Amino acid sequence: MSTRPDVIVIGSGISGGYAAKTLTEGGMHVLMIERGPQVDHGDYPTEGKEPWEMAERGLSSRVAREAEYGAGYSDEIDDYNAHFFATQASAPFETAPEKPFRWVRGHQLGGRSLTWGRGVPRWAAGDFRANATDGLGTSWPIGYEDVAPWYDRVEAFIGVSGADDGLAHWPSGTFQPPFALNAMEQHMREAIRAAFPGRALIAPRIANLTRPIDNRGACQARYQCSRGCSFGAYFSTQSTTLPAAEATGRLTLMTDSRVTHLLQSPTGRVIGVVGRNRRTGESFRIEATAVVLAASALSSVQILMNSRAPANPMGLGARSSALGRYIMDHPMCQVAVGEHDGLTENYIRGRRPMGTVMPRFQNIDGKTEDFARGYFYSVATWRAGWSAAMARPGFGAAFKKSLNRPGPWRAGFLAFAECLPYHHNHITLGDKLDEDGMPIVRIDMAYSANEHALIRHARREATAMLSVAGFRILSEDDVPGPPGMSIHEMGGARMGEDPRTSVTDRWSRLHDAPNVVVADGAVMASSACQNPSLTYMALAARACSRLAADIRDSVLA
Numbered sequence: 001m002s003t004r005p006d007v008i009v010i011g012s013g014i015s016g017g018y019a020a021k022t023l024t025e026g027g028m029h030v031l032m033i034e035r036g037p038q039v040d041h042g043d044y045p046t047e048g049k050e051p052w053e054m055a056e057r058g059l060s061s062r063v064a065r066e067a068e069y070g071a072g073y074s075d076e077i078d079d080y081n082a083h084f085f086a087t088q089a090s091a092p093f094e095t096a097p098e099k100p101f102r103w104v105r106g107h108q109l110g111g112r113s114l115t116w117g118r119g120v121p122r123w124a125a126g127d128f129r130a131n132a133t134d135g136l137g138t139s140w141p142i143g144y145e146d147v148a149p150w151y152d153r154v155e156a157f158i159g160v161s162g163a164d165d166g167l168a169h170w171p172s173g174t175f176q177p178p179f180a181l182n183a184m185e186q187h188m189r190e191a192i193r194a195a196f197p198g199r200a201l202i203a204p205r206i207a208n209l210t211r212p213i214d215n216r217g218a219c220q221a222r223y224q225c226s227r228g229c230s231f232g233a234y235f236s237t238q239s240t241t242l243p244a245a246e247a248t249g250r251l252t253l254m255t256d257s258r259v260t261h262l263l264q265s266p267t268g269r270v271i272g273v274v275g276r277n278r279r280t281g282e283s284f285r286i287e288a289t290a291v292v293l294a295a296s297a298l299s300s301v302q303i304l305m306n307s308r309a310p311a312n313p314m315g316l317g318a319r320s321s322a323l324g325r326y327i328m329d330h331p332m333c334q335v336a337v338g339e340h341d342g343l344t345e346n347y348i349r350g351r352r353p354m355g356t357v358m359p360r361f362q363n364i365d366g367k368t369e370d371f372a373r374g375y376f377y378s379v380a381t382w383r384a385g386w387s388a389a390m391a392r393p394g395f396g397a398a399f400k401k402s403l404n405r406p407g408p409w410r411a412g413f414l415a416f417a418e419c420l421p422y423h424h425n426h427i428t429l430g431d432k433l434d435e436d437g438m439p440i441v442r443i444d445m446a447y448s449a450n451e452h453a454l455i456r457h458a459r460r461e462a463t464a465m466l467s468v469a470g471f472r473i474l475s476e477d478d479v480p481g482p483p484g485m486s487i488h489e490m491g492g493a494r495m496g497e498d499p500r501t502s503v504t505d506r507w508s509r510l511h512d513a514p515n516v517v518v519a520d521g522a523v524m525a526s527s528a529c530q531n532p533s534l535t536y537m538a539l540a541a542r543a544c545s546r547l548a549a550d551i552r553d554s555v556l557a
Contacts, residue, residue: 005031013111016294017241024248026548035258036107041238044228102484110237119531127528141506150538158235162205170359178203183346191469207235221350268311297521301492326421327491328527331480336462338471355380371453375417415458418529490521508543
């Protein structure tokens with residue numbers, strides 16, 4: 001850089017990108033450091049490719065892929081997007097044998113903003129109050145009223161499609177028109193509404209455009225989002241926040257460079273970062289007025305724990321009993337799948353980027369169930385197509401003719417439940433070092449009785465709703481996948497008023513170092529049950545706006 005940066009932002013995913021946009025527009029000179037390689041908008045190698053353009057028709061061995069990325073790594077990874085995910089060799093971590101964790105990461109410019117699921121519901125006022133209401137966690141130092149203006153800003157900027165569904169516990173926002181429901185979804189919505197008043201099957205709030213914004217085009221309904229989108233039709237760092245930050249002339253990018261720890265003065269004040277260039281192997285040391293951690297929740301905590309100095313021998317923020325603890329992810333399970341014989345005259349047009357959702361309906365007005373908090377459903381509907389024949393024997397003209405018409409309608413209920421913040425769910429640094437000299441993270445997390453009770457309830461209710469809508473039940477399940485499967489990991493540097501029991505304050509600043517902002521999911525004090533990404537971005541925008549003001553006012557000088 002030609003000048004010393006005001007702020008160093010570590011990470012370039014949804015939170016890091018939004019941090020860089022907010023800070024540069026607030027007058028700050030920002031250095032964004034990303035551990036992975038450069039990926040330019042539009043430089044998406046498999047975008048638009050058909051199966052016959054791919055090696056092995058895009059159906060390479062799942063066994064071979066899992067050997068490289070980890071057993072059961074994620075159902076989201078395939079031959080078309082594997083290059084956007086970190087392998088086990090490039091990013092090792094450890095778990096206890098009896099406590100598997102699936103840590104899904106994307107180490108490149110843009111991070112997981114290139115592959116994320118794009119669901120962006122708001123949290124409700126009750127979600128921020130839940131810890132204080134039932135005592136299952138420490139109180140948030142902020143409420144919905146503090147975050148709502150930032151939800152407004154983020155939604156308007158990134159582009160969110162959705163509708164005002166009149167649900168106080170699923171707050172409305174600043175939306176583009178939603179994607180239309182198909183015939184079966186409309187049938188299910190009415191049947192469920194009649195049998196279960198208060199349950200709503202609705203279009204999701206999703207960061208896919210239905211109307212163009214500036215240089216970003218509307219969604220083409222290709223359902224290839226995880227390959228990258230040159231139209232800019234879904235929100236990513238490349239399509240949206242990075243161009244905004246670059247337009248200020250105050251952003252410098254530094255890719256293929258990993259921050260290993262924060263640089264501290266003899267008094268413990270953070271004065272910059274230290275790291276390693278992953279292409280050359282050379283070390284770097286860069287000073288700045290402030291640092292923003294947005295490396296993803298567990299990676300940001302890893303950096304804090306590894307930031308040992310005479311003033312902080314156990315790591316930065318370790319004076320709190322909460323550093324590395326209370327980590328969470330949403331228990332996820334395909335709880336029920338059904339098949340319907342009707343509506344065969346209707347089919348699906350296009351490939352919408354998401355199905356429908358059913359917001360939480362449990363314990364809304366006080367605890368009425370034998371478990372705490374709740375869950376929501378992501379609901380998919382489809383008609384069996386020709387690919388179903390891949391699983392059955394046959395050949396010849398009659399076999400081909402049998403594939404000329406689609407099969408019956410099916411629907412699947414995927415449940416996402418709230419995970420309570422438990423002290424025993426935590427990460428530590430192991431004795432082994434990775435190729436960058438960083439101690440490898442050891443993750444120690446498992447779901448407890450309340451999470452399992454939520455998923456059991458979700459299975460029961462999903463089968464009941466499918467039945468009233470006329471479906472035969474094909475499968476049921478109430479065993480959630482291991483933590484990490486939802487790719488919603490959070491916690492480890494939770495927000496709170498008391499420095500003894502929290503790591504960050506109401507502005508996402510470290511209690512021990514107010515010129516360090518944690519701008520990703522590490523600050524979460526609870527998990528709610530809905531997708532957390534919009535909340536991450538709103539909190540990052542709020543925190544970085546305050547940080548820029550403090551620097552301008554010389555509060556942090």
